[in-house]
Amino acid sequence: xxxxxxxxxxxxxxxxxxxxxxxxxxxxxxxxxxxxxxxxxxxxxxxxxxxxxxxxxxxxxxxxxxxxxxxxxxxxxxxxxxxxxxxxxxxxxxxxxxxxxxxxxxxxxxxxxxxxxxxxxxxxxxxxxxxxxxxxxxxxxxxxxxxxxxxxxxxxxxxxxxxxxxxxxxxxxxxxxxxxxxxxxxxxxxxxxxxxxxxxxxxxxxxxxxxxxxxxxxxxxxxxxxxxxxxxxxxxxxxxxxxxxxxxxxxxxxxxxxxxxxxxxxxxxxxxxxxxxxxxxxxxxxxxxxxxxxxxxxxxxxxxxxxxxxxxxxxxxxxxxxxxxxxxxxxxxxxxxxxxxxxxxxxxxxxxxxxxxxxxxxxxxxxxxxxxxxxxxxxxxxxxxxxxxxxxxxxxxxxxxxxxxxxxxxxxxxxxxxxxxxxxxxxxxx
Numbered sequence: 326x327x328x329x330x331x332x333x334x335x336x337x338x339x340x341x342x343x344x345x346x347x348x349x350x351x352x353x354x355x356x357x358x359x360x361x362x363x364x365x366x367x368x369x370x371x372x373x374x375x376x377x378x379x380x381x382x383x384x385x386x387x388x389x390x391x392x393x394x395x396x397x398x399x400x401x402x403x404x405x406x407x408x409x410x411x412x413x414x415x416x417x418x419x420x421x422x423x424x425x426x427x428x429x430x431x432x433x434x435x436x437x438x439x440x441x442x443x444x445x446x447x448x449x450x451x452x453x454x455x456x457x458x459x460x461x462x463x464x465x466x467x468x469x470x471x472x473x474x475x476x477x478x479x480x481x482x483x484x485x486x487x488x489x490x491x492x493x494x495x496x497x498x499x500x501x502x503x504x505x506x507x508x509x510x511x512x513x514x515x516x517x518x519x520x521x522x523x524x525x526x527x528x529x530x531x532x533x534x535x536x537x538x539x540x541x542x543x544x545x546x547x548x549x550x551x552x553x554x555x556x557x558x559x560x561x562x563x564x565x566x567x568x569x570x571x572x573x574x575x576x577x578x579x580x581x582x583x584x585x586x587x588x589x590x591x592x593x594x595x596x597x598x599x600x601x602x603x604x605x606x607x608x609x610x611x612x613x614x615x616x617x618x619x620x621x622x623x624x625x626x627x628x629x630x631x632x633x634x635x636x637x638x639x640x641x642x643x644x645x646x647x648x649x650x651x652x653x654x655x656x657x658x659x660x661x662x663x664x665x666x667x668x669x670x671x672x673x674x675x676x677x678x679x680x681x682x683x684x685x686x687x688x689x690x691x692x693x694x695x696x697x698x699x700x701x702x703x704x705x706x707x708x709x710x711x712x713x714x715x716x717x718x719x720x721x722x723x724x725x726x727x728x729x730x731x732x733x734x735x736x737x738x739x740x741x742x743x744x745x746x747x748x749x750x751x752x753x754x755x
Contacts, residue, residue, distance in 0.1 A: 330351075330723060331549060332350075337734060340735060340738075340739050340741060341742055342737070342739070342741025352493075358711045359708065360708055360734065361578060362580040362746045364579060364741055364742060367577050367742070368387055369385065374693065375684075378404050378663070381694075382694050385397060386485065387484060387697070391434065391740065392486065392674075393483065394423055394427040394479065394745070397485065398672045399679045403668040405670075408661050410660075415653065416657070418610070419651075423649060425471075425647070426473070426478065428639075429467060429468070429474070429512065429516075432634070433464050433467035433637065435633060435675075436633050436634055437460055441630075467517060467637065470512040473505060473508055478493075489658055492656075493658060494657060502651055513638065513641040516637040516638040519634045520616075520617050520638060524631060535590045535624075537592055537622070538555045538559065539593060539678055540552065540672070541555060545577055546598070546607070549713070551671070554568065555666050556587070557599065563671045570585050572701070578704070583705070584699050584705065591705075593703060594627065595675075596628075598625070599623065606635070607638070607639050607642040610638040610642060613635055626710055629736050629737075663685065668685075674698070677699030681696050682695040699740070699743070700745040707734060707739070711733055
């Protein structure tokens, strides 16, 4: 088998942002695999320099329209760490509730509209809707519920405006949150059905040995807080992140590739979260995972759709718990005093762990910012998956193999726009 084959997708569909794929095979050997990120870098870290710390949540929210809460939450936690304050009680619960809304809308979008068409053999959700209208209705209903949470708590469903360093500009009333109960109860039923639907899909065979990395919290399934742990013994605080992880430039990409020192590839996201935190899932989410036969440590990236479905159940169930236990805070935010300092934080975006670091001057102006999104951390694993999948499936014709490679990329629900904002920008003005 000496023929050369080249698989090229000039524009990846059903992912957020602009990217391409190129695979070259010669003599039955995969010579190169590249996920090419050609979306222009957006330099958000440079935009933040010289801004007051209070502006960071609204600026970083614009990094992504699908997961703006992840950027806001990471920013406020890092800046609060820099300023020496801790937000807890009802305000902490509101932040977790807001994150639940984002997980619901993001996972619903991915499971049904971006990934399910691959498994069911359709080029898009529009084509899928003709034969499976109820699936699309379920997706829209779930996404609407997540967006409702973001509107009530965050003030707007896309790029919420109510989040501030120290808490919120306004805390919703108990009555406002209770309007979300009925939609969430319906969403919870739909989420369980989603997991059962996902379990009917046929998954290509692929087993990979990436290091699994996620936050872990002693009392809850991780969202806003926790230490960074792995299945290979990693256990660090946000402050220690840059001692263990570095970013490297890949010549074929506008996005940096994140690398864990001494480790070939690591994986963040649903598979890692489940493997390291399953025991902390809510009761119905645990039951659903068991009923669909989802293994705790799953190393087939194609089965990540199952984990996202279980996390949908979790997010709905957790949101209901938070609403039912909510007590209105006396103040919507805690007082802050600017100081020269550095702060770090990590949270769990739907796609995986997100890292922020901010350096402030004594007036509270941002001197430096560093943001490492989940997709840039997963790019090395993504290319590794493609290489392994192509090597094992060379018998497929080019059209089918290309389709499955695209599906392998969509396993990660990559947010390419997020991954391309943080290339270094130096500006010299005279």
